[in-house]
Amino acid sequence: MSGHKMKKRGGKKKGTARRDTRIATSGLDPHGNFGIINPPVYHASTVLFPTVKDLKKAVGDPFNNIYYGRFGTPTSAAFEEAAAEIEGGERAIATSSGLAAITCTLMAFLKSGDHLLMADTVYEPTRKFCDGILKGFGVETEYYDPLIGGGIADLMRDNTHAVFMESPGSLTFEVQDVPAIAAAARERGAVSILDNTWGTPLFFRPFEHGVDIAIEAATKYIAGHSDAMLGVIIMNEPHFKRLKTVTVALGNSAGPDDCYLGLRGLRTLAVRLARHQKTGLTLARWLQKRAEVARVLHPALPHDPGHELWKRDFTGSCGLFGVELKPVTGEKVTAMLDGFELFGMGFSWGGFESLALAVEPKYSRSATIWEGKGPLLRLHAGLEDAGDLLADLEAGLKRLA
Numbered sequence: 001m002s003g004h005k006m007k008k009r010g011g012k013k014k015g016t017a018r019r020d021t022r023i024a025t026s027g028l029d030p031h032g033n034f035g036i037i038n039p040p041v042y043h044a045s046t047v048l049f050p051t052v053k054d055l056k057k058a059v060g061d062p063f064n065n066i067y068y069g070r071f072g073t074p075t076s077a078a079f080e081e082a083a084a085e086i087e088g089g090e091r092a093i094a095t096s097s098g099l100a101a102i103t104c105t106l107m108a109f110l111k112s113g114d115h116l117l118m119a120d121t122v123y124e125p126t127r128k129f130c131d132g133i134l135k136g137f138g139v140e141t142e143y144y145d146p147l148i149g150g151g152i153a154d155l156m157r158d159n160t161h162a163v164f165m166e167s168p169g170s171l172t173f174e175v176q177d178v179p180a181i182a183a184a185a186r187e188r189g190a191v192s193i194l195d196n197t198w199g200t201p202l203f204f205r206p207f208e209h210g211v212d213i214a215i216e217a218a219t220k221y222i223a224g225h226s227d228a229m230l231g232v233i234i235m236n237e238p239h240f241k242r243l244k245t246v247t248v249a250l251g252n253s254a255g256p257d258d259c260y261l262g263l264r265g266l267r268t269l270a271v272r273l274a275r276h277q278k279t280g281l282t283l284a285r286w287l288q289k290r291a292e293v294a295r296v297l298h299p300a301l302p303h304d305p306g307h308e309l310w311k312r313d314f315t316g317s318c319g320l321f322g323v324e325l326k327p328v329t330g331e332k333v334t335a336m337l338d339g340f341e342l343f344g345m346g347f348s349w350g351g352f353e354s355l356a357l358a359v360e361p362k363y364s365r366s367a368t369i370w371e372g373k374g375p376l377l378r379l380h381a382g383l384e385d386a387g388d389l390l391a392d393l394e395a396g397l398k399r400l401a
Contacts, residue, residue: 040074
């Protein structure tokens with residue numbers, strides 16, 4: 001880092017490089033760092049300036065200079081540059097969690113009296129923020145059927161300033177027609193926002209499908225090791241200043257160690273996702289054939305209602321999917337879950353470990369109805385051997401029966 005100015009890393013122009021090359025090289029400036037490949041972790045609050053002129057220059061443009069630790073450091077700048085490059089946007093802002101990325105984005109575009117259109121299948125903490133904090137600020141949230149597609153134009157009002165998507169949906173994995181919804185939002189002057197955590201920067205390209213703002217819970221696949229809390233907002237240049245202003249004003253700042261872990265995780269994202277995808281599909285196809293299973297909720301499977309949209313818009317699938325069991329008592333589901341050896345029970349996903357969690361989507365819907373009859377499990381396929389995971393599942397289904 002020369003002086004206090006944030007500068008582009010990576011040396012040669014990467015615009016024509018293929019995906020995996022961009023993943024391996026974005027956000028790096030080894031020859032500006034004594035030849036060391038990875039950017040160091042900068043722990044910083046106060047930043048000193050050698051002259052009044054330098055200080056005034058930073059004050060005049062704090063978002064593009066190393067100004068104060070809460071505004072960003074060379075570590076967070078490196079992560080942000082890499083995240084923007086891989087997602088396909090022009091700028092990025094690191095936040096302290098995926099939820100922070102969501103809440104800062106909504107706060108940036110909504111004010112008292114505004115109307116927000118929110119997918120009914122959204123991540124539950126996002127719903128709680130809308131029904132609590134935003135409602136208290138005078139913002140009306142209207143939940144819509146995620147399968148509405150271009151019909152969302154009929155819900156748009158003069159005061160609709162944002163349309164939020166999460167595709168596939170949380171817990172039940174409905175695939176949204178993102179291009180149609182984004183186009184309807186743009187037609188009416190509303191900003192379109194997509195939580196792209198399931199699709200990841202590799203399997204869904206938000207900006208190529210008309211989205212204005214993309215959000216990643218980098219805690220999950222980007223960091224990839226269940227040891228970081230990190231979010232990132234990706235946008236094109238026209239939205240950067242507004243989003244950065246609000247993020248800074250809310251006091252949100254990503255920790256430098258977590259940014260480092262996120263940047264390191266990006267380097268292996270493609271190879272890890274290939275394994276998550278392969279194992280996830282192996283488990284999903286096996287579960288489809290089990291007598292104890294009513295249906296498997298996985299957009300990459302041909303039977304899934306969202307498969308055609310997934311096939312049109314996505315280039316792959318991650319390791320997260322749902323399994324609806326046939327009706328059975330809660331005690332038997334508990335016995336199944338308690339006895340797993342490899343599938344852990346815990347929140348989040350996207351790490352190297354496999355997870356199994358009983359979920360109840362009917363309690364977090366208002367515009368649609370969850371019609372599942374039996375218990376619903378959310379499974380995450382980790383990086384363990386697929387054969388061992390299948391054996392763990394089979395033993396679990398025996399306990400269930």
